[in-house]
Amino acid sequence: MENITLPDGHCFRVRELENGEELPIRQLLAGVGPRSWRFRFHSPLSKAPDHLVRLLASVDHIRRVALVAEHDTGTATETVALANFAAIDDDGGAELGLVVRDDWQCRRLGSELAIRLLQSAEGRGYHRFVAYTMPDNAAIQRLLRHVRIVARSFGAGFARLEFVARPAEAGESFE
Secondary structure (H helix, E strand, O other): OEEEEOOOOOEEEEEEOOOOOOHHHHHHHHOOOHHHHHHHHOOOOOOOOHHHHHHHHOOOOOOEEEEEEEEEOOOOEEEEEEEEEEEOOOOOEEEEEEEEOHHHOOOOHHHHHHHHHHHHHHHOOOOEEEEEEOOOOHHHHHHHHHOEEEEEEEEOOEEEEEEEOOOOOOOOOOO
């Protein structure tokens, strides 16, 4: 468990989700609007189907890890963001996902949570990452400027980005 403070002064507790812990995911996804839903899940749905919640809550702390950011309002603890990874092969590759509740976007919470997720994944031996993103998701595009894109492909309305968690060197371009 770790606390982070954003530039605007808001404090959050970041912790690993426990296996089968669905309530924080349901609370978070209830505050995700249609645009954010489409960016994260590439779907027009706006309500989390049970099978998706179960999948996100299925963690083993080795090959599947989820971090939640929680905010204490004084009267309740609210889950406001989720970052997760799942191993995709036995060669150190993992797929990443990130969603921030609409009212907490554009405050660096997603960036701070993504940093911790990459550290967690690398600490478990994962060094190659894949993320699927919609071409018009400017927030994720900005976030990915801080990693080294090694492969990019497009299809079915989204981009598949492969990257490593180290910045590109001066003059290097993968666009």
